[in-house]
Amino acid sequence: MAFELASPNHVHASRVAPAALVDLAPFEIRDEAPSDLAAREALLDDAFGPVRFLKTCQRLRDGSAPAPGLALVATDGVGALIGTLRLWPVLAGGRAALLLGPLAVAARSRSLGVGGALIRESLVRAADFGHRAVLLVGDAPYYARFGFERRFTERLTMPGPVERARFLGVELVDGALSAARGRVVPAAAPAITLPQAA
Numbered sequence: 001m002a003f004e005l006a007s008p009n010h011v012h013a014s015r016v017a018p019a020a021l022v023d024l025a026p027f028e029i030r031d032e033a034p035s036d037l038a039a040r041e042a043l044l045d046d047a048f049g050p051v052r053f054l055k056t057c058q059r060l061r062d063g064s065a066p067a068p069g070l071a072l073v074a075t076d077g078v079g080a081l082i083g084t085l086r087l088w089p090v091l092a093g094g095r096a097a098l099l100l101g102p103l104a105v106a107a108r109s110r111s112l113g114v115g116g117a118l119i120r121e122s123l124v125r126a127a128d129f130g131h132r133a134v135l136l137v138g139d140a141p142y143y144a145r146f147g148f149e150r151r152f153t154e155r156l157t158m159p160g161p162v163e164r165a166r167f168l169g170v171e172l173v174d175g176a177l178s179a180a181r182g183r184v185v186p187a188a189a190p191a192i193t194l195p196q197a198a
């Protein structure tokens with residue numbers, strides 16, 4: 001799905017400074033492809049640095065695959081990767097849900113609506129696929145605009161340290177998280193082969 005920028009900034013720029021429009025090119029949201037791997041890793045390194053591997057959310061992603069159809073990238077007018085977002089299947093207190101993240105947008109492409117477009121597209125797709133709720137750990141002032149709220153995660157715990165104020169959720173189906181209570185765990189734990197006793 002292609003998104004044309006229609007922000008107030010765009011309107012303003014087109015009226016007073018046509019030259020500024022070179023920075024306001026359209027962007028596209030599409031499924032992540034295997035060929036995106038290197039550019040995506042570089043984008044995540046730039047956005048988060050090496051601490052990205054230490055986050056509690058990463059414990060829920062290790063050894064798992066993103067939910068089908070919910071690994072998205074944004075590309076600019078010449079096809080360069082400028083944004084990435086993945087959602088992961090988890091169980092939240094025994095209830096099926098998705099974990100959103102990581103979300104990153106290239107520094108040169110921020111505040112153009114790319115992050116918002118990735119989130120909205122992922123939530124629309126998730127609802128279409130029948131998912132019922134989405135969780136994340138992130139900045140409430142950013143994610144509140146997409147419907148994420150603290151109240152949906154109050155009875156849930158993550159498998160490691162998180163700032164409670166940043167642990168947020170949104171229901172795609174009313175009441176999906178109302179009875180969710182307990183630990184968030186990967187939905188499909190990888191098979192572990194234990195060594196045989198001698």
Ligand SMILES: CC(C)(COP(=O)(O)OP(=O)(O)OC[C@H]1O[C@@H](n2cnc3c(N)ncnc32)[C@H](O)[C@@H]1OP(=O)(O)O)[C@@H](O)C(=O)NCCC(=O)NCCS
Nearest residue numbers: 047103104105110111112113114115116137138139141142
């Ligand atoms: C957060 C991020 C993905 C936003 O991407 P984006 O494409 O710039 O987002 P949008 O264009 O949809 O929205 C931009 C708006 O959100 C605001 N915003 C960005 N990060 C914010 C935050 N952490 N808290 C509150 N507001 C935030 C911007 O100030 C901007 O406001 P404006 O429209 O009034 O200028 C991007 O800044 C990024 O990659 N940051 C580094 C990685 C990161 O923090 N990822 C999120 C992990 S929780």
